[in-house]
Amino acid sequence: MKYGIYFAYWEKEWDADQASYIKKAKELGFDILELSCAALKNIDKAGLDRFKDAAREYDMILTAGYGPAAEENLGSADESVVKHAIEFYTDILKKLEYLNIHTLGGGIYSYWPVDYSRPIDKRGDWERSVRNVRTVSEIAGDCGVDYCLEVLNRFEGYLLNTAKEAVQFVEEVGTPAVKVMLDTFHMNIEEDSMPDAILTAGDKLGHFHVGENNRRVPGKGNIPWAEIGKALDRVHYDGSVVMEPFVLPGGGIGSDIKIWREMIPDADQERLDADARNSVNFLRHVFGR
Ligand SMILES: O=C(CO)[C@H](O)[C@H](O)[C@H](O)CO
Numbered sequence: 001m002k003y004g005i006y007f008a009y010w011e012k013e014w015d016a017d018q019a020s021y022i023k024k025a026k027e028l029g030f031d032i033l034e035l036s037c038a039a040l041k042n043i044d045k046a047g048l049d050r051f052k053d054a055a056r057e058y059d060m061i062l063t064a065g066y067g068p069a070a071e072e073n074l075g076s077a078d079e080s081v082v083k084h085a086i087e088f089y090t091d092i093l094k095k096l097e098y099l100n101i102h103t104l105g106g107g108i109y110s111y112w113p114v115d116y117s118r119p120i121d122k123r124g125d126w127e128r129s130v131r132n133v134r135t136v137s138e139i140a141g142d143c144g145v146d147y148c149l150e151v152l153n154r155f156e157g158y159l160l161n162t163a164k165e166a167v168q169f170v171e172e173v174g175t176p177a178v179k180v181m182l183d184t185f186h187m188n189i190e191e192d193s194m195p196d197a198i199l200t201a202g203d204k205l206g207h208f209h210v211g212e213n214n215r216r217v218p219g220k221g222n223i224p225w226a227e228i229g230k231a232l233d234r235v236h237y238d239g240s241v242v243m244e245p246f247v248l249p250g251g252g253i254g255s256d257i258k259i260w261r262e263m264i265p266d267a268d269q270e271r272l273d274a275d276a277r278n279s280v281n282f283l284r285h286v287f288g289r
């Protein structure tokens, strides 16, 4: 198993200098840095090469996450939105291929966070999204990227709230590159049993986010890590385990993630780094591989 961390742990804005976290994550004991595709939207070749060179220099794996904007919604009833979304993913997937990134995960079948002031058409959006994710995940397959659909809690998404729904969706899409992605923070809200959800995802599990019930680093809350590790063993999961802690209020990230208090008193860089380092050691110990 390889262990990673999402750059956003240290940042308040999505458009931060993400490449600089490759070295930091390596020094803290991680194998992977997860980037947000926000960094790849308007990037030039020199910018892409900064990521590529740093990953090579520090022998780090990169994975990519994304919370698509409303105009990148593959489930939209507006055909011009879908056309734009397919163009957007085609461009991003080519950049991921160039960067040797083989995993893209997130609410990449819909948009995020959802605007619940508008009426929700789950059935219609599901059907459109299955069709359009099929198109995009075929392109992903050609680029060598697993297209991992993240199961989100009800407050952040409405299409895939449980592993069971995600398995059904992935079966309907039916392409080799499309996979289920689980996140312990969301599972803790929606699933009857976290181990059972992992067993349900089974060999369709393509990416795994870890975070506590309150999104602090693993080891500081009440998620049942030992049981989760055993379930990952039972499905022979050998992919990435990426921690996605969010502890800093403020900015676009604080607002999207809904962090309205200081999760860590006097959270300076040293404290954040020490927590991340201890947490990845904790996960390696509890998962035993
Ligand atoms: O768990 C999540 C949102 O709650 C997602 O993994 C990320 O925040 C999303 O992909 C944005 O990059």
Ligand SMILES: [Mn+2]
Binding pocket: 150, 183, 209, 244
């Ligand atoms: Mn997540």
